[in-house]
Amino acid sequence: MKFKIALLSGDGIGPEVTEQAVKALHAIGDLHGHTFEFEEAPVGALAIEQTGNPLPDATLEVCKNSDAVLFGAIGDPKYDNNPDAKVRPEQGLLKLRKELGLYTNIRPVKAYPTLIDKSPLKKDIIEGTDMVIYRELTGGIYFGEKKLSEDGTVASDLCEYSEAEIERIAHLAFKAARARKKKVTLVDKANVLESSRLWRRVVTTISKSYEDIDLDFLFVDNAAMQMILNPSQFDVILTENMFGDIISDEGSVIGGSIGLLASASVGDKSAMFEPIHGSYPQATGKDIANPIASILSAAMLLTHLGLHEEAGVVNKAVERALEKQIVTSDLYKESTYGTKSVGDYIAHAIVNIDEETAR
Numbered sequence: 001m002k003f004k005i006a007l008l009s010g011d012g013i014g015p016e017v018t019e020q021a022v023k024a025l026h027a028i029g030d031l032h033g034h035t036f037e038f039e040e041a042p043v044g045a046l047a048i049e050q051t052g053n054p055l056p057d058a059t060l061e062v063c064k065n066s067d068a069v070l071f072g073a074i075g076d077p078k079y080d081n082n083p084d085a086k087v088r089p090e091q092g093l094l095k096l097r098k099e100l101g102l103y104t105n106i107r108p109v110k111a112y113p114t115l116i117d118k119s120p121l122k123k124d125i126i127e128g129t130d131m132v133i134y135r136e137l138t139g140g141i142y143f144g145e146k147k148l149s150e151d152g153t154v155a156s157d158l159c160e161y162s163e164a165e166i167e168r169i170a171h172l173a174f175k176a177a178r179a180r181k182k183k184v185t186l187v188d189k190a191n192v193l194e195s196s197r198l199w200r201r202v203v204t205t206i207s208k209s210y211e212d213i214d215l216d217f218l219f220v221d222n223a224a225m226q227m228i229l230n231p232s233q234f235d236v237i238l239t240e241n242m243f244g245d246i247i248s249d250e251g252s253v254i255g256g257s258i259g260l261l262a263s264a265s266v267g268d269k270s271a272m273f274e275p276i277h278g279s280y281p282q283a284t285g286k287d288i289a290n291p292i293a294s295i296l297s298a299a300m301l302l303t304h305l306g307l308h309e310e311a312g313v314v315n316k317a318v319e320r321a322l323e324k325q326i327v328t329s330d331l332y333k334e335s336t337y338g339t340k341s342v343g344d345y346i347a348h349a350i351v352n353i354d355e356e357t358a359r
């Protein structure tokens with residue numbers, strides 16, 4: 001089969017890590033007789049430099065005309081340190097999510113047995129951790145009305161949700177739980193926020209049509225604590241946009257490196273796949289960034305295209321790299337492998353998965 005993939009590498013280490021994901025996709029394509037055709041398009045700081053716009057219309061068009069989007073990273077210190085910047089790279093990513101209707105962000109968090117000693121948490125705490133965060137991605141405080149008083153001394157951001165916005169992601173979360181450990185935890189702040197109380201009402205109603213799934217609730221402050229105290233209690237975490245942003249970074253600590261965490265952002269028409277990490281500007285061009293999150297995002301892309309066996313092979317190849325310690329220095333300080341050589345090994349392991357697994 002032939003697939004069109006929009007390649008939005010973005011800023012910082014984005015291009016270096018997506019290059020490895022592209023290699024992995026070509027490798028699995030060769031093996032299974034699929035062709036992946038990549039169309040590159042600018043986004044973020046690069047796009048601002050070229051066009052003044054962090055998401056040029058042409059880039060959006062490329063995404064809309066593709067079977068999926070592979071995204072690298074976004075962000076540049078030049079803008080982070082300038083509170084007066086009118087145009088920011090992040091606006092490109094937010095607009096992309098909104099325009100493509102990517103309302104559900106799926107972030108798996110897993111403790112790999114081979115990396116159990118890499119986590120700052122104790123082994124017996126993280127053992128068995130296998131959760132997935134379903135983060136609402138096109139609503140809430142990220143997209144509510146923003147105001148700044150004329151004299152610049154008062155600012156506000158509105159957190160707004162509608163029933164419909166909650167319903168569509170809730171269905172996806174319950175369906176995901178059905179194929180997993182059959183538990184959904186809604187993370188909110190219903191003791192304080194009206195929008196959270198709406199989430200509880202809507203999710204409780206929907207849960208009635210998923211009687212095989214257990215639903216429980218946690219306030220976000222408690223959830224932040226439970227994620228570190230007892231992460232293996234979780235299966236599917238369902239939450240709104242900003243809470244999901246925060247607890248997914250927290251979740252990345254469990255596995256030992258944020259460089260391992262992949263994500264899928266899906267809507268009714270489009271889907272985009274990206275690491276949860278940022279553009280890591282200090283590492284740009286140094287061949288030290290961990291490409292695994294991008295490669296695992298490519299595996300999620302394969303699953304989305306219905307290529308389940310192929311996704312399984314990519315995941316297995318990544319596991320082999322972890323077992324053989326063919327990884328970047330964020331995981332093993334003494335490692336001499338760089339971004340490219342880890343990507344090369346994983347592409348090789350994909351093609352030779354049987355021999356690599358037997359070894």
Ligand code: IPM
Pocket residue numbers: 074075090093094245276
């Ligand atoms: C993420 C990032 C983005 C977000 C930023 C870059 C806008 O942190 O994907 O988690 O907050 O959603």
Ligand code: MN
Pocket residue numbers: 245246249
């Ligand atoms: Mn984030």
